[in-house]
Amino acid sequence: MIAQPIPPVVIPEVEARIEVDGSSRPVIVLYWGTSLIWLTIASIAGLISSIKLHSPEFLGGMEWLTFGRIRAVHWDTAIYGFGGLAASGTLLWLQARLCQVRLPYRNLLLVGGVVFNIGLVLGTAGVLMGQSTGVETLEFPLWAMPLLVVPYVFIVIANFTMYFKKVTKHTYVSQWYLMAVTVWFPILVLSAEACTNLGAVDGVAQAIANWWYGHNVVGLFATPTGIAAAYYLIPKVIGKPIHSYHLSLLGFWSNAIFYNWAGTHHLTGGPLPAWTITLGVVGSLMMFIPVITIGINHHMTMLGSFHLLKTSPTLRFAVMGSMIYTLSSFQGSLEALRSHQEVTHFTHYTIGHVHFGMYGFFAPLMFAMMYYGMPRLMDQEWSSARLIRIHFWCTVVGMLIYVTAMCYAGIRQGLMMNDPSIPFLNIVRFTIPYLALRTLGGLILLTGTIAFLINFVRIITPHKYTWKTPTMLDTERDWKKLVELEKQSENGGTK
Amino acid sequence: MSRTFILAFGIFLTIASSITGLVIIPNWQFQALKPVVKLDGTRYPEVYFGDQARGREIYIDQGCIYCHTQQVRMKGYGADIRRGWGTRRSVPRDYLMDRPHQLGTQRMGPDLASIGARQPSVDWHAIHLYNPQLTSPGSIMPRFEYFFREVRSGEAAPADAIKVPQQSNGVTHIVPTDRGRALIAYLKRLNQSFPLPEANQ
Numbered sequence: 001m002i003a004q005p006i007p008p009v010v011i012p013e014v015e016a017r018i019e020v021d022g023s024s025r026p027v028i029v030l031y032w033g034t035s036l037i038w039l040t041i042a043s044i045a046g047l048i049s050s051i052k053l054h055s056p057e058f059l060g061g062m063e064w065l066t067f068g069r070i071r072a073v074h075w076d077t078a079i080y081g082f083g084g085l086a087a088s089g090t091l092l093w094l095q096a097r098l099c100q101v102r103l104p105y106r107n108l109l110l111v112g113g114v115v116f117n118i119g120l121v122l123g124t125a126g127v128l129m130g131q132s133t134g135v136e137t138l139e140f141p142l143w144a145m146p147l148l149v150v151p152y153v154f155i156v157i158a159n160f161t162m163y164f165k166k167v168t169k170h171t172y173v174s175q176w177y178l179m180a181v182t183v184w185f186p187i188l189v190l191s192a193e194a195c196t197n198l199g200a201v202d203g204v205a206q207a208i209a210n211w212w213y214g215h216n217v218v219g220l221f222a223t224p225t226g227i228a229a230a231y232y233l234i235p236k237v238i239g240k241p242i243h244s245y246h247l248s249l250l251g252f253w254s255n256a257i258f259y260n261w262a263g264t265h266h267l268t269g270g271p272l273p274a275w276t277i278t279l280g281v282v283g284s285l286m287m288f289i290p291v292i293t294i295g296i297n298h299h300m301t302m303l304g305s306f307h308l309l310k311t312s313p314t315l316r317f318a319v320m321g322s323m324i325y326t327l328s329s330f331q332g333s334l335e336a337l338r339s340h341q342e343v344t345h346f347t348h349y350t351i352g353h354v355h356f357g358m359y360g361f362f363a364p365l366m367f368a369m370m371y372y373g374m375p376r377l378m379d380q381e382w383s384s385a386r387l388i389r390i391h392f393w394c395t396v397v398g399m400l401i402y403v404t405a406m407c408y409a410g411i412r413q414g415l416m417m418n419d420p421s422i423p424f425l426n427i428v429r430f431t432i433p434y435l436a437l438r439t440l441g442g443l444i445l446l447t448g449t450i451a452f453l454i455n456f457v458r459i460i461t462p463h464k465y466t467w468k469t470p471t472m473l474d475t476e477r478d479w480k481k482l483v484e485l486e487k488q489s490e491n492g493g494t495k
Numbered sequence: 496m497s498r499t500f501i502l503a504f505g506i507f508l509t510i511a512s513s514i515t516g517l518v519i520i521p522n523w524q525f526q527a528l529k530p531v532v533k534l535d536g537t538r539y540p541e542v543y544f545g546d547q548a549r550g551r552e553i554y555i556d557q558g559c560i561y562c563h564t565q566q567v568r569m570k571g572y573g574a575d576i577r578r579g580w581g582t583r584r585s586v587p588r589d590y591l592m593d594r595p596h597q598l599g600t601q602r603m604g605p606d607l608a609s610i611g612a613r614q615p616s617v618d619w620h621a622i623h624l625y626n627p628q629l630t631s632p633g634s635i636m637p638r639f640e641y642f643f644r645e646v647r648s649g650e651a652a653p654a655d656a657i658k659v660p661q662q663s664n665g666v667t668h669i670v671p672t673d674r675g676r677a678l679i680a681y682l683k684r685l686n687q688s689f690p691l692p693e694a695n696q
């Protein structure tokens with residue numbers, strides 16, 4: 001055998017990583033930081049919507065805060081604000097690290113991040129003022145969309161540039177997913193806008209385009225980014241390679257092929273040709289293949305390393321995310337069955353499922369990325385282990401309360417709706433306690449988010465005292481201790 | 496390098512095939528659909544004009560879609576027809592004029608595909624929108640009082656004023672504003688009772 005030519009090693013790996021992180025700091029911190037602000041805004045909008053459903057007089061009388069508007073704002077800020085920015089930051093940073101190149105076009109990406117945020121503010125204001133397009137999931141007025149699309153084009157360009165300049169020879173699984181996101185997302189947004197708001201297709205074909213998009217923005221944007229993060233973080237933190245390369249390959253392509261077709265399950269029973277729905281149901285059921293393969297790959301890698309969950313914040317969120325990826329995907333595939341949809345289609349069950357996926361799988365993986373990435377980007381540790389613990393437990397408990405309440409209420413609501421002898425208002429009254437329980441779940445989730453935000457603000461501001469080792473979950477590090485140590489160092493104590 | 500192109504191209508193919516299969520082909524299938532001409536010479540479905548068109552925009556900007564669907568499922572699948580939400584299932588032709596569509600996916604409130612047939616009374620709609628508790632105690636539908644001018648006891652009620660069943664804060668009558676009138680005109684127009692032949696297949 002002839003020896004393979006060794007590629008020129010530009011910089012040794014660790015130094016390269018430091019250089020990569022240094023180059024990407026301002027961009028990633030901007031994307032992640034603003035994503036958390038949008039998460040807070042989205043949670044508040046979600047809470048207002050939630051309260052209005054059990055106490056309709058809450059903040060009543062103000063047209064701009066009517067349920068139909070604040071609820072649209074909730075989705076748009078959660079998906080584009082939190083999801084879009086958190087995922088883009090993750091995408092850029094992971095790609096830079098995996099390619100071992102400096103982040104290119106940093107100024108362009110910074111400007112892009114600012115423009116994207118302006119677009120979100122204007123789009124939100126437009127919806128609150130009654131300029132929603134009326135297409136669920138694409139409510140932002142058309143004039144705000146270029147402000148969201150153009151910055152994304154910068155991200156796509158940066159991503160491809162890094163990929164083609166990459167120093168590493170092989171391509172890691174996460175990179176397939178990141179590559180896929182950058183190809184899919186712009187096509188997705190542009191064709192969906194063309195088909196709905198720009199009127200390229202008519203009547204109910206619009207509805208299909210609408211839900212092809214609505215489903216795919218979760219399946220082809222949030223999900224692949226989440227999976228890429230899990231593929232990166234789990235082996236990294238526990239220091240073991242991923243279980244099986246071949247399974248990764250199967251998981252990736254089956255996911256890419258089947259998820260695309262699943263969207264029409266949102267229209268089951270609707271006025272569409274039966275075959276379009278059938279395709280959606282088949283696509284949804286075939287999703288068992290990628291979900292099981294990806295699941296085996298993540299969980300088998302974890303096998304034997306569960307004790308690390310006690311200490312590592314990153315791993316805890318990442319494993320929570322990857323486990324709920326498996327569970328919520330099983331739930332979703334079963335939910336797509338026609339007999340299931342007959343009961344749950346128009347009910348709160350769907351909302352329960354959405355938040356199981358978004359707050360149980362996607363959000364925790366984005367949090368895990370930030371817990372892992374921020375100390376490396378800022379060269380500073382997380383201030384308080386207690387705040388991380390609060391964040392974690394609030395996320396778990398709040399999410400479980402929310403999801404259980406909505407799924408249970410949804411099934412009962414659906415069964416009652418299918419029994420015409422039960423008056424509609426009785427069903428409405430039945431759901432109210434569960435809607436109130438959701439508000440409780442939402443408050444707990446918001447508490448967790450605020451805990452995270454405090455830690456985040458602290459890590460991006462320079463301060464006098466910083467921990468010298470990574471902050472682990474089982475340490476006693478909290479705010480009081482930090483202030484004490486800070487005072488000591490001010491009085492000329494240890495630094 | 497060539498592997499990268501295979502990857503990117505494969506990724507592109509997955510999405511291109513799904514939009515072709517799910518959106519472009521059905522849309523092409525729907526191109527053949529035309530409104531039917533009824534015996535009296537009018538068409539079904541008719542375009543939205545005047546108040547109906549404005550009312551539709553208000554329905555959209557208030558986000559009624561997040562609580563109401565406009566689609567009746569077929570007999571034997573759910574209880575839509577038995578609940579009286581329609582006389583037949585909805586079909587693609589019912590939506591020829593709908594842009595953007597307002598099918599909806601959530602039924603916190605009843606389906607509205609045929610609300611115009613089920614509830615033709617302007618007064619009922621006005622009072623319900625003004626304060627849902629007056630017609631439907633325990634409802635969680637928001638109040639849309641900003642579509643109405645309130646007339647208090649002691650003030651002279653104009654001819655088109657609608658009497659409120661229970662007085663509160665001294666309000667005896669309400670008068671729909673232009674927007675209120677438009678929204679009600681739109682609700683009254685929502686009616687899928689015309690028996691399209693394909694709905695029976």
Ligand code: HEM
Nearest residue numbers: 043046047049050075078350351354358359442445446561
């Ligand atoms: C404090 C936390 C949250 C609360 C209280 C909350 C509450 C709500 C409420 C009340 C709705 C409307 C439900 C309905 O119309 O029946 C909703 C919908 C939705 N939420 Fe949240 N939410 C929260 C967090 C999130 C997060 C973090 C995400 C995404 C990352 C998210 C994604 C969504 C989506 C996608 C929908 C629309 C579902 C659909 O139309 O099928 N939510 N949420």
